Amino acid sequence: MKSYRIALVPGDGIGRDVTDAAWQVLERAARGAGFGLEGTAFPWSCAHYKETGAMMPDDGIATLRGFDSILLGAVGWPAQVPDNVSLHGLLLPIRKAFVQYANVRPHRLLPGVVGPLRKTEFDILCIRENTEGEYAGAGGRVHRGGPDEVAVETSVFTRKGVERILRFGFEQARRRTGRLASVTKSNAQKYSMVFWDEITEALAPEYPDVTVTSYHIDAMAARMVMAPESLDVVVASNLFGDILTDLGAAIQGGLGYAASANLVPDLSAPSMFEPVHGSAPDIAHLGIANPIAAIWSGAMMLEHLGEQAAADAIMAAISATTARGIGTVQGREKTGEITAAVLAALG
Amino acid sequence: MKSYRIALVPGDGIGRDVTDAAWQVLERAARGAGFGLEGTAFPWSCAHYKETGAMMPDDGIATLRGFDSILLGAVGWPAQVPDNVSLHGLLLPIRKAFVQYANVRPHRLLPGVVGPLRKTEFDILCIRENTEGEYAGAGGRVHRGGPDEVAVETSVFTRKGVERILRFGFEQARRRTGRLASVTKSNAQKYSMVFWDEITEALAPEYPDVTVTSYHIDAMAARMVMAPESLDVVVASNLFGDILTDLGAAIQGGLGYAASANLVPDLSAPSMFEPVHGSAPDIAHLGIANPIAAIWSGAMMLEHLGEQAAADAIMAAISATTARGIGTVQGREKTGEITAAVLAALG
Numbered sequence: 001m002k003s004y005r006i007a008l009v010p011g012d013g014i015g016r017d018v019t020d021a022a023w024q025v026l027e028r029a030a031r032g033a034g035f036g037l038e039g040t041a042f043p044w045s046c047a048h049y050k051e052t053g054a055m056m057p058d059d060g061i062a063t064l065r066g067f068d069s070i071l072l073g074a075v076g077w078p079a080q081v082p083d084n085v086s087l088h089g090l091l092l093p094i095r096k097a098f099v100q101y102a103n104v105r106p107h108r109l110l111p112g113v114v115g116p117l118r119k120t121e122f123d124i125l126c127i128r129e130n131t132e133g134e135y136a137g138a139g140g141r142v143h144r145g146g147p148d149e150v151a152v153e154t155s156v157f158t159r160k161g162v163e164r165i166l167r168f169g170f171e172q173a174r175r176r177t178g179r180l181a182s183v184t185k186s187n188a189q190k191y192s193m194v195f196w197d198e199i200t201e202a203l204a205p206e207y208p209d210v211t212v213t214s215y216h217i218d219a220m221a222a223r224m225v226m227a228p229e230s231l232d233v234v235v236a237s238n239l240f241g242d243i244l245t246d247l248g249a250a251i252q253g254g255l256g257y258a259a260s261a262n263l264v265p266d267l268s269a270p271s272m273f274e275p276v277h278g279s280a281p282d283i284a285h286l287g288i289a290n291p292i293a294a295i296w297s298g299a300m301m302l303e304h305l306g307e308q309a310a311a312d313a314i315m316a317a318i319s320a321t322t323a324r325g326i327g328t329v330q331g332r333e334k335t336g337e338i339t340a341a342v343l344a345a346l347g
Numbered sequence: 348m349k350s351y352r353i354a355l356v357p358g359d360g361i362g363r364d365v366t367d368a369a370w371q372v373l374e375r376a377a378r379g380a381g382f383g384l385e386g387t388a389f390p391w392s393c394a395h396y397k398e399t400g401a402m403m404p405d406d407g408i409a410t411l412r413g414f415d416s417i418l419l420g421a422v423g424w425p426a427q428v429p430d431n432v433s434l435h436g437l438l439l440p441i442r443k444a445f446v447q448y449a450n451v452r453p454h455r456l457l458p459g460v461v462g463p464l465r466k467t468e469f470d471i472l473c474i475r476e477n478t479e480g481e482y483a484g485a486g487g488r489v490h491r492g493g494p495d496e497v498a499v500e501t502s503v504f505t506r507k508g509v510e511r512i513l514r515f516g517f518e519q520a521r522r523r524t525g526r527l528a529s530v531t532k533s534n535a536q537k538y539s540m541v542f543w544d545e546i547t548e549a550l551a552p553e554y555p556d557v558t559v560t561s562y563h564i565d566a567m568a569a570r571m572v573m574a575p576e577s578l579d580v581v582v583a584s585n586l587f588g589d590i591l592t593d594l595g596a597a598i599q600g601g602l603g604y605a606a607s608a609n610l611v612p613d614l615s616a617p618s619m620f621e622p623v624h625g626s627a628p629d630i631a632h633l634g635i636a637n638p639i640a641a642i643w644s645g646a647m648m649l650e651h652l653g654e655q656a657a658a659d660a661i662m663a664a665i666s667a668t669t670a671r672g673i674g675t676v677q678g679r680e681k682t683g684e685i686t687a688a689v690l691a692a693l694g
């Protein structure tokens with residue numbers, strides 16, 4: 001029997017609750033489809049930091065490299081450990097070390113979920129560059145603390161980095177409706193964003209079956225709210241993708257439904273799957289976190305591993321659950337009830 | 348009789364249609380309130396560029412300095428003149444030369460306007476930093492055209508620039524409900540955005556009557572869609588404010604209703620008032636542009652000039668117009684009909 005080795009990194013807060021739920025569903029789906037999942041859990045988290053002084057051990061990345069995929073919950077417990085320590089000590093190093101350059105996030109309404117928009121028919125796949133750009137971490141401050149202090153933060157875009165995320169976008173568009181939206185702000189950022197636009201134009205002839213349109217980030221944010229049905233695949237830089245995917249999560253009813261994949265498209269290293277939501281310390285371990293985003297992320301993992309039938313079965317089970325009104329009322333989610341309903345629908 | 352000297356810069360495309368409409372309304376309101384408006388029109392635009400090689404003459408800024416305020420339509424005609432030439436030759440130099448550092452944009456639903464959200468009760472005042480930050484224009488490209496090319500774009504935040512926009516935000520919050528939301532992304536941009544957060548914290552004790560909350564830009568974008576009623580004054584950097592105000596325009600029903608002021612709070616130079624929308628060349632001069640955003644911007648101008656009663660009268664006339672369903676059906680706007688209705692409501 002085929003079997004996959006999965007690294008489980010539940011992390012902090014509700015990350016643990018939802019990873020637990022997702023893992024139950026994944027195991028059931030694997031059993032149903034006739035393949036194995038071998039999970040190894042790692043306790044890396046803010047609690048781990050308080051104990052050991054590090055979010056993960058020095059050989060953490062080397063350890064993860066041996067796995068087929070990583071399933072992550074959420075990282076952060078700001079009251080205990082500053083975000084810049086926790087995120088820069090666990091989540092972001094994994095994305096960077098394995099060059100998980102394509103952060104993929106689907107945005108559509110599950111049956112029974114009432115979103116904030118009047119419009120309900122949309123199916124957007126956002127692709128966010130995940131390794132460089134506005135979050136490159138380059139910058140500094142001069143005249144610190146004085147009246148003339150200046151802080152600079154430099155976005156760094158490489159041709160290699162931009163080209164590979166755009167190619168990934170073109171390929172996803174080709175697999176869907178052939179429409180790709182590329183998001184920049186080239187009328188105000190004339191180095192980075194003009195560069196991105198130039199590369200988009202240079203690549204377009206290689207994908208004659210794809211229609212690519214450039215939008216400015218401000219116009220795209222408005223479009224996601226006013227005409228989400230007009231969009232299919234949306235590709236954007238690290239920051240712009242970060243913003244658009246939270247907006248995407250909003251229009252699909254909230255972070256409880258927002259799944260994501262941090263992909264290494266050439267499979268040279270493990271990809272990571274995680275709900276978009278954070279650790280929500282205030283509701284940790286109360287059994288009221290919505291596990292759907294984590295379960296959906298798990299389905300994306302199976303799809304990435306090549307187990308399409310099992311992934312489809314999970315998505316059908318999620319839809320069957322929300323269609324019954326389970327997991328659809330904000331503030332009334334019960335982690336156990338939702339998980340049980342998805343498991344039951346899986347059969 | 349008190350009189351104000353207004354520089355009219357209709358610019359391109361529908362900018363001309365809507366400035367014309369707004370000016371009619373402003374003149375009527377001034378007459379009603381007993382003050383004078385003396386308008387001087389400048390033909391600076393892409394057409395002007397084609398004729399003269401410049402978007403405005405060399406002494407354009409010096410000329411504008413003599414006016415009490417500037418009323419601008421829209422700038423740009425991408426098919427004729429690239430945006431980086433037109434915008435960087437007219438709109439952006441005015442904002443920068445006069446240090447119009449506070450870009451103020453109100454977002455609420457006018458009566459009769461159906462927005463994209465199910466929620467309809469919100470009243471947000473967005474304040475965007477307008478002179479530096481992510482649109483500082485600093486950057487460059489190395490290994491140009493080659494496989495190893497790198498483009499960098501540097502955001503520049505000065506203490507002076509951040510402090511003054513935050514103070515303006517605190518003051519606006521004080522005049523309204525006392526709630527200020529400050530928008531950053533300090534967990535991913537640790538120089539610029541941490542700097543902004545530090546200054547926010549340092550200023551807060553000076554405004555004990557204001558409650559300030561920090562949000563990340565991604566969470567704020569989601570909040571504007573999911574819980575817009577929870578927001579009052581929102582202050583953000585140049586880029587983040589740019590994005591949030593287009594989103595604000597979206598939730599208020601579209602760019603047809605989005606007004607803006609580029610303010611010089613200490614009155615040391617003229618402020619500029621402009622609808623947020625662009626020049627929309629495709630519908631220029633067809634008489635179907637919605638002039639409400641331009642008229643509303645004109646009302647903001649009167650308020651800034653100290654003519655509150657006339658500003659209020661215009662806002663009441665706009666509301667009376669949209670409440671009758673005039674100017675509220677996307678794609679069926681008639682510039683003349685809407686203007687006539689606002690004029691009639693003004694009496």
Ligand SMILES: CC(C)[C@H](C(=O)O)[C@@H](O)C(=O)O
Nearest residue numbers: 087092242245276534535565
């Ligand atoms: C927590 C934060 C660093 C992270 C990001 O911006 O990448 C999050 O917002 C996300 O979208 O995954």
Ligand SMILES: CC(C)[C@H](C(=O)O)[C@@H](O)C(=O)O
Nearest residue numbers: 187188218434439589592623
């Ligand atoms: C046209 C463009 C440069 C401008 C900006 O980003 O400032 C516009 O988007 C705006 O919001 O006023």
